[in-house]
Amino acid sequence: MINLYCHVIDVSHRKSYCHRRLNFLGSKFNLHEMLNEMSELKELKSVPHRDFYNVRKVDTHIHAAACMNQKHLLRFIKHTCRTEPDRVVAEKNGKKMTLKELFESLYMDPYDLTVDSLDVHAGRQTFHRFDKFNAKYNPVGASELRDLYLKTENYLDGEYFARIIKEVAGELEDSKYQYTEPRLSIYGRSPDEWDILAKWFIKHKVYSPHMRWIIQVPRIFDIFRSKKILPDFGKMLENIFLPLFEATINPSDHKELYLFLNYVTGFDSVDDESKHNDHMFSNKSPTPDQWTHEQNPPYSYYLYYMYGNIMLLNNLRRERGMSTFLFRPHCGEAGSITHLVSAFITADNISHGLNLKKSPVLQYLYYLAQIPIAMSPLSNNSLFLEYSKSPLREFLHKGLVVSLSTDDPMQFHYTKEALMEEYAIAAQVWKLSTCDLCEIARNSVLQSGLSDKEKKHFLGCNYTKEGPEGNDISRTNVAQIRMAFRYETLCNELSFLADAMNSADIHLAQSQ
Amino acid sequence: MINLYCHVIDVSHRKSYCHRRLNFLGSKFNLHEMLNEMSELKELKSVPHRDFYNVRKVDTHIHAAACMNQKHLLRFIKHTCRTEPDRVVAEKNGKKMTLKELFESLYMDPYDLTVDSLDVHAGRQTFHRFDKFNAKYNPVGASELRDLYLKTENYLDGEYFARIIKEVAGELEDSKYQYTEPRLSIYGRSPDEWDILAKWFIKHKVYSPHMRWIIQVPRIFDIFRSKKILPDFGKMLENIFLPLFEATINPSDHKELYLFLNYVTGFDSVDDESKHNDHMFSNKSPTPDQWTHEQNPPYSYYLYYMYGNIMLLNNLRRERGMSTFLFRPHCGEAGSITHLVSAFITADNISHGLNLKKSPVLQYLYYLAQIPIAMSPLSNNSLFLEYSKSPLREFLHKGLVVSLSTDDPMQFHYTKEALMEEYAIAAQVWKLSTCDLCEIARNSVLQSGLSDKEKKHFLGCNYTKEGPEGNDISRTNVAQIRMAFRYETLCNELSFLADAMNSADIHLAQSQ
Numbered sequence A, B: 001m002i003n004l005y006c007h008v009i010d011v012s013h014r015k016s017y018c019h020r021r022l023n024f025l026g027s028k029f030n031l032h033e034m035l036n037e038m039s040e041l042k043e044l045k046s047v048p049h050r051d052f053y054n055v056r057k058v059d060t061h062i063h064a065a066a067c068m069n070q071k072h073l074l075r076f077i078k079h080t081c082r083t084e085p086d087r088v089v090a091e092k093n094g095k096k097m098t099l100k101e102l103f104e105s106l107y108m109d110p111y112d113l114t115v116d117s118l119d120v121h122a123g124r125q126t127f128h129r130f131d132k133f134n135a136k137y138n139p140v141g142a143s144e145l146r147d148l149y150l151k152t153e154n155y156l157d158g159e160y161f162a163r164i165i166k167e168v169a170g171e172l173e174d175s176k177y178q179y180t181e182p183r184l185s186i187y188g189r190s191p192d193e194w195d196i197l198a199k200w201f202i203k204h205k206v207y208s209p210h211m212r213w214i215i216q217v218p219r220i221f222d223i224f225r226s227k228k229i230l231p232d233f234g235k236m237l238e239n240i241f242l243p244l245f246e247a248t249i250n251p252s253d254h255k256e257l258y259l260f261l262n263y264v265t266g267f268d269s270v271d272d273e274s275k276h277n278d279h280m281f282s283n284k285s286p287t288p289d290q291w292t293h294e295q296n297p298p299y300s301y302y303l304y305y306m307y308g309n310i311m312l313l314n315n316l317r318r319e320r321g322m323s324t325f326l327f328r329p330h331c332g333e334a335g336s337i338t339h340l341v342s343a344f345i346t347a348d349n350i351s352h353g354l355n356l357k358k359s360p361v362l363q364y365l366y367y368l369a370q371i372p373i374a375m376s377p378l379s380n381n382s383l384f385l386e387y388s389k390s391p392l393r394e395f396l397h398k399g400l401v402v403s404l405s406t407d408d409p410m411q412f413h414y415t416k417e418a419l420m421e422e423y424a425i426a427a428q429v430w431k432l433s434t435c436d437l438c439e440i441a442r443n444s445v446l447q448s449g450l451s452d453k454e455k456k457h458f459l460g461c462n463y464t465k466e467g468p469e470g471n472d473i474s475r476t477n478v479a480q481i482r483m484a485f486r487y488e489t490l491c492n493e494l495s496f497l498a499d500a501m502n503s504a505d506i507h508l509a510q511s512q
Helices: A002-009 A012-045 A070-083 A099-105 A130-135 A143-150 A159-175 A193-203 A221-226 A233-249 A251-261 A299-319 A338-346 A354-358 A360-368 A377-383 A392-398 A418-429 A434-447 A452-459 A480-511 B002-008 B012-045 B070-083 B099-105 B130-135 B143-150 B159-175 B193-203 B221-226 B233-249 B251-261 B299-319 B338-346 B354-358 B360-368 B377-383 B392-398 B418-429 B434-447 B452-459 B480-511
Strands: A057-063 A088-092 A095-098 A178-185 A213-218 A264-270 A350-352 A373-375 A402-404 B057-063 B088-092 B095-098 B178-185 B213-218 B264-270 B350-352 B373-375 B402-404
Touching: A002 A012, A002 A360, A012 A360, A012 A392, A012 A434, A012 A480, A057 A350, A057 A402, A057 A418, A057 A434, A070 A099, A070 A143, A070 A159, A088 A099, A088 A143, A095 A099, A099 A143, A130 A377, A143 A159, A159 A178, A178 A264, A193 A233, A193 A251, A221 A233, A233 A251, A233 A299, A264 A299, A299 A338, A338 A354, A338 A360, A354 A360, A360 A392, A360 A480, A373 A392, A377 A418, A392 A402, A392 A434, A402 A418, A402 A434, A418 A434, A418 B418, A434 A452, B012 B360, B012 B392, B012 B434, B012 B480, B057 B350, B057 B402, B057 B418, B057 B434, B070 B099, B070 B143, B070 B159, B088 B099, B088 B143, B095 B099, B099 B143, B130 B377, B143 B159, B159 B178, B178 B264, B193 B233, B193 B251, B221 B233, B233 B251, B233 B299, B264 B299, B299 B338, B338 B354, B338 B360, B354 B360, B360 B392, B360 B480, B373 B392, B377 B418, B392 B402, B392 B434, B402 B418, B402 B434, B418 B434, B434 B452
Parallel strands: A057 A178, A178 A213, A213 A264, A350 A373, A373 A402, B057 B178, B178 B213, B213 B264, B350 B373, B373 B402
Antiparallel strands: A088 A095, B088 B095
């Protein structure tokens, strides 16, 4: 299937065709803008009590371990050092250590710590260096501090991490209109990870009405395999998914996990996509339990087996009236464009999607299928693509369903309001209109894991309908003129394709 | 003098020479950066307790009537309508109006007001349209609301304006490290403007340790003259400056003004620079009392007479041990590059300076004289020059003394922290390093009207000295490596020029 698609996207005349259609979509929007900009604005001005500031926005892609900004983390660390210096926070070689002793062992005075010495912010040094970027998760370069402050498993059972997340949640609740979907990790290293994570969540009450949780699975089987932690890839999948099937079938035996799963809305697949992998996934590939060598399975292999398991699990849960999960992998941030093929077949929506820039056929398919893309241009700016070269504006104009997200406020943002910083910079650099911004915000709610009830409240009760009918301007502040334009353009494009296929069929029938 | 300079900057070989020197300065900085970036970072990491967030930053160019963000103004308006609907706030044709009646007369329900209907934010429609931009100062397009909320003279004696400014001041005081220099207008329309302004300031206690006041004089003599409010330009100057001389000579007769002047640190000259004026200021120009026609005097004429009066006033005040004033006009935002010549001769520092881009000779002179420039790239982005084309990064790298300022948060910014938004966007788009940001912040304190005592506290007690000696890294977080580079580069440039002049003299002497 994937190979078939890879063939489909690589045929020259198909590339030209899609390229022309995409150009047409871009030009059509430009024309729409020139003709209707003022009418859209007028429509928005007439909406009482609703503007860009009080439409709902969801940060659709953010990692829990970097969801606070650098200054916030610094302040939190200093606060714990000031108020709990004598608390035992770690155990090293059997010896218990207080917070004070931990800092002494690192030759640091917490009072002197600064954002500079904390050194968690991405800079020019991280561009095209995912390894250096990953190292930035260690405050002051010390993995001890990452363990203590940014992990769920440690001597304090992740208390500090829970507390700082709850502070972030508190700010969101105060802001009232912002929601976020932080990622927590399940590695598939051992079968008890889920129970530990669920215990952490329940024990520290990490719940917030403004947060929906996503589980990210790093694609690092090769590391566990080379350390002989896992015998084969099948075991990794088992560690990730078996506990979920069990908690679904026997909730009473897995109360905490069962409870926690009510707040989990999806799965993400994460890692550096630019790492090359020369295995080509096909029906000749080894099955997961046969995948015993140290080489990492390719991106498509990971996605296929995650997708398969999530579907099975969803069916089971749906039967029992339980919540289901979306599959929302990182995709197209870097590396091979075939990743975007895998996600096109398996994912509900994706994060990044930068590489759609490079394939007109895929970009056109993502448009036609209206697959949502959570973009993070500030993250890309520090890692893979300069801000001015980001395709976000172009994608948005053509009608791809894009939202804005922060990825890692700790590493990329400067102000206290990371998501607003993201919107502000996009608005300023690309001169986006209020209608553009509100369209992005609406997209973010649509693609998020918020409940049907919440989406009805935030977007209007007909939000699942297409076109202007599905838009309640008094809640979204998106002009109906814009909604109509988007809907008509998509319908035209689809009927244009249908006509072309019909005439091709006739042509084929006549020639037979 | 101005004409001489205009000649100086327009000679071809001189242009080439300056262009080459500026290119050299740019390349030299690039080299410095490549070689010393990590060393600078290391120096900054070793500074205890000081980072970009807690170095002092001054918003060096901001207009009081737009110093709050749009959301803040909206909330303030709604708050007054909710809490004081029956208060008399205006008088129209002899009839007193309550706040409720005022909104009714505008056919508006304050509850329905949004940022969109408020319509004070600049957008794509304001680009190259200073007239449309000026109209944005009217909330909901109604000058009645501008009068009530953003003016010092009205039925409430400017109470609302004072209150909202004090709210902004309160936020700055909370942030602790941010200062601002808002502009208040004196028009020169009548001699009692100063007394009214001073009374407003004293009555409402608009004082904040985080604000220093600048008086802006709009260059709109032509409007007053055509309305027959003023007989000649001399009268306008008299209205602006005579009250200041009187309050300086007889403080006890002008207590409020005398008091207010202690918080005023400078003068600004403002208006749309792109308006063409064909009068060429020379010694043949009419004197101010002879300038009776309706045509507006040119930029240089305004600057010269403001400068002359400020100098006289400063001398008088210095003699009496009183505070003196800086002259900090808007200059080089648009229009003729000769404006930059006028300011080079008369100003302490300027706002904008964009047009230095167009004249290598002037740019080089501003570099050699180290004349500070308060730049506002987000303002320019909405009015005169797209963000990506802003010369700020280039100026900074070459060693021109630039600071960052917001100009009009109400019209240009999205977040609650306008100055931080300005720094964040510059840092992201131009990938500025922490050392770059802290250098800009240091420049902003240096060029500001903060007192010597404050500057010592914020920059170090030797701040007036040149080079690394004048930098206290524990307060500024600017690497000494950077300071040394700047100092050596400037000294080299000056001695290179001195050598060239000497050899030219010898050459001249030999040929005589």
